[in-house]
C-alpha cells in the first residue's frame with residue numbers, strides 16, 4: 081500500500097526559473113565590476129580552466145519551450161528540444177547569461193549540438209572543443225590536447241597567463257564542490273527519503289546561478305545538515321512504503337515538473353539521478369595527485385558516462401551501483417525527443433534494469449511542451465502500479 085504524503089518543500093524554496101532570474105541581477109553586477117564570463121552547455125567542458133583564467137563559468141539557458149519556435153526557423157523541427165532551446169534563447173536574445181558571456185564554449189558531443197554551434201557562432205564567438213567518443217589511449221591523448229588548446233584559447237581571449245598552480249587550485253575548489261554536491265545527492269540513500277527528488281535536482285541546477293563557488297558549496301552544505309537533522313529528529317527508524325525511483329537519461333531540467341514532480345505527487349520518491357544534474361559528473365574527482373594537470377583533467381572528463389561515448393558500458397555499471405546503494409524499486413529513463421544516443425542506449429539500460437536487476441523500467445520520450453502531460457501522468461501511474469512494494 082503506497083503512502084500518499086508528499087515531502088514538503090521548504091519555505092525558502094526557489095524554483096529553477098526563480099533562481100535563474102535572481103541570478104540575472106547578480107551577473108549584471110559582476111559584469112559591471114569587470115567579471116569575465118564563459119557560457120557553456122555541457123558537463124564535458126572543464127570548468128577548472130575557466131576558473132584558472134579568473135573567469136566565471138555559467139550554464140546557458142536551454143530548458144524552456146518559449147524560444148523553440150524562433151529556433152525552428154533555422155533548425156530542423158525534429159531536433160532535441162535542448163538544442164533548439166539553446167539556440168533559440170541566443171537567437172531571440174532572451175538569455176542574459178548568453179548576452180553577458182565573453183565567450184561561449186561548445187563541444188562535439190552529439191551531432192545536432194555540434195552543428196548547432198556553427199549557427200550559434202554567427203551570433204557570438206563559440207569555441208568548440210572536439211570531444212572524442214571513446215576512451216582508449218588515442219582518444220585520451222587527443223582530448224588532453226584539446227584541453228591544452230582550450231587553456232590557450234582562454235589565455236588569448238582574456239589576455240592572461242594560466243599557470244599549472246592556477247589549474248591545481250581550481251581543481252581543488254571544483255573537487256570540493258563535487259564532494260559537497262555528492263554528499264547532498266547521497267541523502268537519497270536514506271529511508272524514508274528525507275526530501276523530494278524535485279527539490280534535490282532543482283537545488284543542484286539552481287546552484288549554478290550563485291557564481292561564487294565557495295558560497296555555492298556553503299549553501300548546499302547548510303541544506304544537507306538541515307535535512308539530516310530534520311530526518312534524524314522526525315523520520316529515522318520509520319521506513320517508507322513509497323516506491324524509490326532512479327531517474328536516468330537526458331538532462332531533465334526542462335521536464336522536471338511534468339515527470340519528476342508528477343511522479344512524486346503520484347506517490348513515489350525520486351531518490352537518485354544518473355544524470356548530468358545528478359551524480360554523473362560528480363562521482364569521479366579530478367586526481368589531485370597527478371603531477372600532469374592536463375592529463376588529470378583529460379582522464380576525469382573523458383570518463384563521464386554520457387551516451388555520446390561508444391561503447392558506454394560504464395554507465396550500466398554505475399546504474400547498478402545506484403540501484404544497490406539507494407535501494408531502488410524502479411527506474412524511469414527520460415529521453416528528449418530526437419536524442420539518438422540516449423534513445424539507442426536505452427535498449428541496453430532497459431535490458432540491464434529488467435533482466436540483470438529484476439526491476440521495472442519506464443522509458444518516457446518527451447519534449448518541453450505540455451501537450452503530453454496527461455499521457456505521461458497516466459503512464460507514470462500505471463508504472464507505479466507495477467512496483468511491488
Ligand code: SF4
Nearest residue numbers: 122123124189356386
Ligand atoms: S547528457 Fe551528455 S551531452 Fe548532455 S549535458 Fe550531459 S554530458 Fe553533455
Ligand code: SF4
Nearest residue numbers: 160162190330416419
Ligand atoms: S539530450 Fe541528447 S540530443 Fe539533446 S543535446 Fe544532449 S546528447 Fe544531444
